[in-house]
Amino acid sequence: MSNHADLTESEELQSSPEEAARKYINRELSWLAFNERVLAEARNENYPLLERLRFLSISGSNLDEFMMIRVAGLVGMVQRGIDGLSIDGRSPAQQLTAIRESVRKINSEQRECWAELRGLLDDAGITIADNTRVDPASYSSLKTYFLEEIMPVITPQALDPAHPFPFVSNQGVGLLFNLTREADNAQVIEMVLIPSALPRFVRVPGEQAIYISIESLICRFAKHMFPGFRIEGDGAFRVLRDSDIEIEEEAEDLVRTFRSAIQRRRRGQVIQLELEHDFDPDAEEMLLDQLSAQGTTIIKTEALIGVAGVSEIVAEDRPDLKFAAYSPRYPERIREHDGDCFAAIREKDIVIHHPYESFEVVVDFLRQAAQDPDVVAIKQTLYRAGDQSPVIMALIAAAERGKSVTAVVELKARFDEEQNLLWASELERAGVQVIYGFVDWKTHAKVSMVVRREEQGFRTYCHFGTGNYHPITTKIYTDLSYFTADPKLGRDAAKLFNFVTGYVEPRKTGLLAISPIDLREKLYARIDKEIENAGQGKPAAIWAKLNSLTDKGVIDRLYAASQAGVEIQLVIRGICCLRAGIEGLSESIRVKSIIGRFLEHSRIWAFANGDEIPGAKTKVYISSADAMDRNLNRRVEVLVPIRNKTVHDQVLQQVLLANLLDTEQSWEQQPGGEYLRADRGEKPFNCHRYFMTNPSLSGRGGALEAGGVPKLALRKGAAG
CATH class of the missing domain: 3.30.870.10 (Endonuclease Chain A)
Known part of the structure; x- marks a missing residue:
C-alpha cells in the first residue's frame, strides 16, 4: 500500500472548491506554517544562542522530510495523472504551486536567520570560517586535516563518456569542479561526492571554536587534489529524493519486501536539487541535465546548503549558550x-x-x-x-x-x-x-x-x-x-x-477504543453527547491536545458542535485543517499551537459531560492517535479512558489546563488560517517551566501532602 494515500480525502468534498477553501485549511500549507513557527523560534531573543541555532537546524530537517515525503507524493500524483482534490479543494498541481512559493519563502527566511546567527556566534567566540581567512596556525591545522583525513576518503571522478555520471544518494552533498588541464588547456569537469561518514562541519583543533563546512574545506584545498590543473570554478550541491516506501498489499514476505523497498528508496526520483548561488555555469548545466526532472524543485542559495547540518555546531561545549541542564524527576x-x-x-x-x-x-x-x-x-x-x-x-x-x-x-x-x-x-x-x-x-x-x-x-x-x-x-x-x-x-x-x-x-x-475498529466512532459519540448536552442547556465543552487535526469527519463533527454552542479549545502543535473563529461555522472554537523547549507530543481528549470543565465529571482520554485519516482508518491505535481520580486530575487539571493557559510559547490561529504569537499578558505563563518546577500529582505520592502543587485556574495567565 502506498503511504501517499492520505494525500487526498476519501470522503466526498463540498459542492465547490470555493466552499472547501472557506471551511478547511490545506494540509501541506498548514504544515509549512507550523515549520515557520519552528523557524521563528530561531529568532527568539529569549532563547540562548545555540538553542536558536538548534531551532534553525530543526526547521531544515523538517523541511527536508516534507520534501522527501509530502512533495514527492504530490509530484508522483501529477506524473500519474491523479486528480484527487485536497480537503480544501486543490488539485495536486495547484498544491505544488502553492507549496513551492511557501518553501522559497522559508528558504529565504532560513538564509536571513543563518546570517544573523552566524554574526552572533562570531561575537560569542564561535566562528564559521567558510568564506573568511583564518590565522596561520588554524590554516595549517585545516590543511593537515584535509591531507590526512579527507583526501584519503574522497574520490574525484572525471565526467566524460568514459566516466558516466555517478549516482548521488538521497541527502547526498557533492562538489563539481570546472578544471583546465595545464598541459593542453583541455576542459575537465570533476565530481567529488562527500561521504556521509564525514562530519558536516570540521572544528579546527584548539581552544578557539572555529568551524568550517566540509564542502568549503574541500574547495579551500582542492588544488592538492588536482595537481596539473587550474580550477576555473566550483560549486556545492545537495540532493533530496523521493523517500516514501510503497508496499503492495499482496506482499508475501514483509521482511524481504521491506529490505528491497529500502534499497529502492535510496534511488528515488530527485525531488529537490539545492545549489550554491555562484555555482560554476558549465558544471551547473551538466548537473541540471543529469539530475533534474519534471517536478524537481531547484533551490539556489547564497547561504549554507543543507541547513539541518548546523546541528553539529550546537554540540559545541558552551553551556552558557544553551538551556540550563534539566534532570527529570523519578516518580x-x-x-x-x-x-x-x-x-x-x-x-x-x-x-x-x-x-x-x-x-x-x-x-x-x-x-x-x-x-x-x-x-x-x-x-x-x-x-x-x-x-x-x-x-x-x-x-x-x-x-x-x-x-x-x-x-x-x-x-x-x-x-x-x-x-x-x-x-x-x-x-x-x-x-x-x-x-x-x-x-x-x-x-x-x-x-x-x-x-x-x-x-x-x-x-x-x-x-x-x-x-x-x-x-x-x-x-x-x-x-x-x-x-x-x-x-x-x-x-x-x-x-x-x-x-x-x-x-x-x-x-x-x-x-479501550481501538482504531481502525471503533476509535473514530467513540470520538464521534463523545462529541455528539456534547452537542446533545448543549441542546439541553447543560454545560458543553471539548478540550483536546493533538499533534495534528486533518480528518474531515472529525473536523465536521467539531464544526457541528460549535454551531450547537459547544465551547471548544484545541491545542494543535502542527497541522490543523480546521478554521477557527469563522462566523456561523466555528465561532466557539479556539486553536492554539505551542512551540518551545520541548516538543508537544501527547494526545489528550476531554469532554465536559454535562458539567463544568475542568471537573470531576469530565471524561478524559489519552491516545496514541492524532485526528488524521491515517490514524483513524489505517493504523492500529488506542484511546484510553482515565478513570482514577488522581490521574484524571493530573491529565486534566495539570497537563491539559497548563497547555491552555500558556502564553509565552503559544501561537493562536486566526480566522484566515495564519498564526500570531499569543499576547503574553500581565502575568506570562510558560507551561514547560511550570512542569519543570512542579511535581506531578500521581507521581508525587505521599510527599504531595507536604509540598503541594500550585493549582492552576482557568484565568488567562493564572497559576497560583
Missing part, C-alpha cells in the same frame, strides 16, 4: 515502594509525564518484569525504539530467562525501517516471538503488557503511552505514560495483541 510513588513498580501500580494507577519525569520508570517496569520470577509473559509494541534501546535489552533479557515474550515490531515506521529490522533479528535470536503486524496498517499503539502470577491468581499490568519507546525522544517530547493494573484494561490489552498477532478482531472491549 516518588515508585521510590515509596522501594523501586517496586508492580507494588506501586497495584496500589493505584499512575501517570508519568515525560520528559519532566524520567523515562527510566518505563524501562524499570520492563527490567523488573524480566527479572521477576513471578512474571510469566510480556507483550510489547515497538514503533520507534532508537538505535540503543534499553527496552529491547529488557525484552531480550526476559526471553533469555525463559519468559514468554512477544514483540510487535512495526516495519513501516518511516525512516526507522532498517533499525527495526535489526532489532527484530536480535529479538528473534534471543527467543522473542516477533510479529510484524498488518501489511496495510501500521501498528502505532504504544502498549506494554505484563502478566504476573500472584496469590489471587494472574494479574495483568499495563503501560499505555502517547509516545514511542525511544530513549532519545523521551528527553525532548512531552508524552504521557499511564500504568494500571485495572483488570478491564488488562483484558482489553490482551484482545489488542490478539488482533495484531492473530488478526482476531475484538468483538467487544470493556474500556
